[in-house]
Amino acid sequence: MIGIIMFFTALFMLLLGFPVAFTFAAVSVFFGMIAGIYEIWSYADPDMTMTAIFLDGLTEGVLMFDFMPFRIMSIMQNTILMAVPMFIFMGIVLQKTGLAERLLESMGFLFGEIRGGVAISTVLVGALLAASTGVVGASVVAMGVISLPVMMKYKYNVSLACGTICASGTLGQIIPPSIVLIILGDVFQVPVGDLFRAAVWPGLALVGAYILYIVVLAFINKETAPAIPPDPSRGSKGKQVVRALIDIIPSLTLILLVLGSIFGGVATPTESAAVGCLGAVGLSFIYRTFSIAMVKEASLESVKITSMVFGILIGATAFSMVFSYTGGEELVEHFMLSLPGDEKWGFIIFTMIAILVLGFFIDFVEISYIIVPILVPIAMALDINPVWFAILIAMNLQTSFLTPPFGFSLFYLKGVAPATVRTTQIYKGVLPFIAIQIIVLLLVAFYPEVFGINPNA
Template structure:
């Protein structure tokens, strides 16, 4: 039972707020030495070396760099402004444009924090100015900003691909349909909500002649086409088999710099600042990965993995019982801890039982990714909620944000259930 005790000690320390990487490494060292002695960690240098030589994980800093460069090119601002004017005449048009821009930013940057902050600074004041319901506005921005978790190129899909031993390109392809269905569900909800409650999202006054309208369409296309071209280059090269995800991430980084030149935002200072921020994010991910590697080794050697595998593989309901329990566990843990910790600690614990039960790995990975996306929205610790509250006007209360995300959480959970029940519809089995 040492391994199980070790898991709950680590979870308790996470909830208290200790730094994640130190928790995993420290708890593993203490329990590992107590159970097996210092010789347990003799192979730890080889594990570290294998992480350093992992070509799949090289895509993480490159995609992060691409996203940060695009954030600094005012891409989000230009997209939101032009799309807002384009859809403003429709009831709920600003909210719909926010969802569509969120999808484009997800596919071109994949940085959730940057997307939520950008849309919170640009879109929220405009929606409030035109008397949009605060809950609808906040919920739309938070949910749209998290689309980067499931729409490729997603950092979480790269991490899951490495942890589960699945080609990242396969995960990217499998995630496209659930991502589009999620976007469609958001837009449909906004349309239905504004139809039933017109005062919640009034249409913008549009006194435009044809010439002005054509100008707005042209501006919108001008804002959309460059990032769309980058998305096609990055994802198209993967899906066509021309490049691996790691190679396409390098293409994405170069493409982001070219877009910076096009938008006249390029400077060596911008490149330097983007590189520094990339190093900070990447160092955080890899520090957690090193701690998680030590933790999983100690957990396995102290017998925890065998106990969990035996328990999970003998649940009533077989594979479906296991999937229901694991999705519920990930959903609940998502209320309190980050997706990176869940990916590196919880997923390796669940994986042996999933393999034993014959669950298709891509199906399992997409279920986890969709579930982890929900963790960004779930109170009290959903990161998107904090990002938006940090940039929201003082008259927007935390309770408004919490209430606003509830319908979007329900939609995400509903889609997770549909993937669970009808994997064939999504082409996952």
């Protein structure tokens, strides 16, 4: 039970606001000492004093961490995780080139003349940004700054506008190249390219479902998402289409270079990430936004985000080591395998609910490095296809960006939204999109073949 108590202690400390990486590391050391003392006490001679038991237990607890340097070194040498800082750098450079602004302005005018057109264009731009940058915060902020004022100006329902922006910004969690998929590829020890291929159709299904919801809602209630009057200053419809293509083609080219090289077997995800970095810098030349200062700023931001991810990974490694040592994994496995009904589906349903609930309170990185490693051995014992299971988890983790009260997308949008936009309106707006994500998740779970995934492979 020490491992289970340790888990809930770490969760409680996270809810209090302690830094994630330091929380996992500190809790691991503390409970490692307790586990060492408990082990010495369990096998101690009757004549052994409490002081001796305590000191020997502390020594036993310290010895538990002897292999931590080797674990940290294996993290540093992991070629899969090398793709993380490069994809982050690529996304930040593209953000600074003004790619989001160009796409939103062009597609907003292209679709604006139909009801719900600006919201539809926001979803499409969110998908393009997801496939080219994958940085959720940057996508939500960019669309919040540009799309939200336009939708509010033309009397869009505020909740719909906010929900569309938040949901579209989180598409970077499932549409490759995705940092979540790279992390899950490392945790599951499966090729990241396989996860990227398997995530394409579920990601596109989410895009289609979002657009369908907006179209139906705009058709039922015409005041919710009215059409925008044509702007003569933008020229004819043909000129608007040409301008949109000029803005879209460079980003599509970069997407094809990155994902095409992976899907075609030409490059590994790490190598394609390097290609993406060069492509992003190339686009900054094309858009005339390149400067040494921009590259330096993007590099510093990439280092900060990467340090956060790897700091959490090191803390999570210590946590999982102590959790395993104290028998927590065996206890969880026994519980999972004793669930009523079919073992496989009982395990999948329970884990999806658990991850969804945890997503209300903690971030996808912590869930990926703390919860998922506990589930992987059980999934292997039940002969569950790791690629399929990883995609289900990735889609579930995407929902964590939207779920109140701690959904990061909600905070990103609130930070750039006008003062008239209330937090309750943002919360209300994301609820239908959370429901859509859960529906698509269920479809991928029960009909994976429709999405090109073989659950029995």
